[in-house]
Amino acid sequence: MELSALHELIGKELAGELSGAEGEVLHAWLAQATAEERLVYEETKRYWHTPAPATVTAADTAAALEQLLTHIDAAEAQPQPRIISWQPTSSAPWWRTRAAAALAALVVAGGAVFSYWSFQRATPETGIPLAFEEKTTARGASAKVLLADGTAVWLNADSHLWFPKSFEGAQREVYLEGEAFFEVTPNKRQPFVIHLGAEQVRVLGTSFNVKAYQEDETMETAVVTGRVAFIRSGAEDATSSDTLYITPDQRAVYSKSTAALRRETINSQDYAAWSRGGFVFQSTSLAEVARTLERHYDVKVQFANEQLRHCRLTGRFRDQTLREVVSVLALTGSFGFELTDDQLLITGPGCEPTLTAPAVAPSL
Numbered sequence: 001m002e003l004s005a006l007h008e009l010i011g012k013e014l015a016g017e018l019s020g021a022e023g024e025v026l027h028a029w030l031a032q033a034t035a036e037e038r039l040v041y042e043e044t045k046r047y048w049h050t051p052a053p054a055t056v057t058a059a060d061t062a063a064a065l066e067q068l069l070t071h072i073d074a075a076e077a078q079p080q081p082r083i084i085s086w087q088p089t090s091s092a093p094w095w096r097t098r099a100a101a102a103l104a105a106l107v108v109a110g111g112a113v114f115s116y117w118s119f120q121r122a123t124p125e126t127g128i129p130l131a132f133e134e135k136t137t138a139r140g141a142s143a144k145v146l147l148a149d150g151t152a153v154w155l156n157a158d159s160h161l162w163f164p165k166s167f168e169g170a171q172r173e174v175y176l177e178g179e180a181f182f183e184v185t186p187n188k189r190q191p192f193v194i195h196l197g198a199e200q201v202r203v204l205g206t207s208f209n210v211k212a213y214q215e216d217e218t219m220e221t222a223v224v225t226g227r228v229a230f231i232r233s234g235a236e237d238a239t240s241s242d243t244l245y246i247t248p249d250q251r252a253v254y255s256k257s258t259a260a261l262r263r264e265t266i267n268s269q270d271y272a273a274w275s276r277g278g279f280v281f282q283s284t285s286l287a288e289v290a291r292t293l294e295r296h297y298d299v300k301v302q303f304a305n306e307q308l309r310h311c312r313l314t315g316r317f318r319d320q321t322l323r324e325v326v327s328v329l330a331l332t333g334s335f336g337f338e339l340t341d342d343q344l345l346i347t348g349p350g351c352e353p354t355l356t357a358p359a360v361a362p363s364l
Contacts, residue, residue: 031141108192113161127195128175132162137178140298142274147174150185151192154275157295158213171202179211181275184226198233199254209271216291222251222271230254231263278318286311286346293344297322300343307350308335 007267009026012018018026030041135145137155145153148166155161158177167173167190175195184192186205194201196219206226212219223246230252232242242253244261250269254261270280279296281289287309290301299322300311303309311334317325326344328338336349 010041018254031138043048052233060233069071074261128162132164132175135161135163138298139295147172149187149190153361154181156180156274158299176210176212178213179209179274180362181207181209181272183207200231202229202231203227207272209268211293217256219254219256221246222266223248224268224272228252234258241333273316273318274334276318278316281315281316281329283312283314285309286313286351289313289329290344293322293325302343303344304345304347305350307352308346308348309350311351 009018009022009029012022012189013026013335022191031148052255063083069094081281083267135143135155137143137157139158141157143155145155145161145163147153149162149172151172153161153163156179159180160176161178161180162175164173172187172190172192173195174193177196182194182203184203184205188204192203192205194210196210197364199212199219201208201210201275203226205222206228208226208228209222209224210220221228225248230244230246232244232254235254242261244263246252249266250267250272252261252264253264267282270282273280279292281292286303290303290309294301297333311332313329313332313334315325315329318330321337326339329335330337334351335346338345
């Protein structure tokens, strides 16, 4: 959403004149806003109805307002990640001035307003530039982000993506925690690099899925089109023995605990299904199924018997409720379940663990 459009919606809401359609757009933005963005939104509402502190002079407020409006104008002139497509039906300068005045009070009082408008925050993760923007999705939500070079990124639930406003230097770099599907704009002179902690995924222009949740034991990259290099930590360059190249219908699986890296043959379309509103389980352990359901439906999954985690399930789903998905999977006879509003309990005797595929030595 353009900053001016968002600014107008906030102003209308604060004045109590937000239409139903406009309210849906604003609430959609709030649903995917980060904790910091929501904090500033709430602080803005509070300052809207609170007189400026006595220590803040009219000149201070005017100067802060001018600074803020200049910052917003500059931000609007830059390519912005497009999350929600919506434009106001008419311009409303009064909303712009009044909402900015409330925000200006935050600037003078020491609030973090500028991080709100530019979506720039200092991040605790080592190596992530402070100027990078962050897009975060909550459990049960997803988002599409268009990067400055035209690369499209579908961000899955409970994920974080850090990216610059523009790509400069020898390569295009982003940072990911969680899962995302990328359609990278080709540029042979500027490779696209995704940092996954100490590991990297490097491409020139292709479409692929990356799964790198912090709590998962493995990282995965599955290729739909093109060629992708998964670069293990410690590799000096993309030609070293710590690099595994994969092509369509292949995936690289990296074990965090053993540092083993292997190649597997897959149906790549299964790994793009979630970006189209569905998901696929193909002989997937119930433990991994549970993590997917937790993220997709924002529900807590518990096991009555730890042996249930080893059960393997297969199924394809699209736009179905949690109860429908679990009911279909339970038809295998591997488990039973009890479902409440915020918890899914998996019951049954459990299954014996199966052997995993052997690691494949990296090759060029």
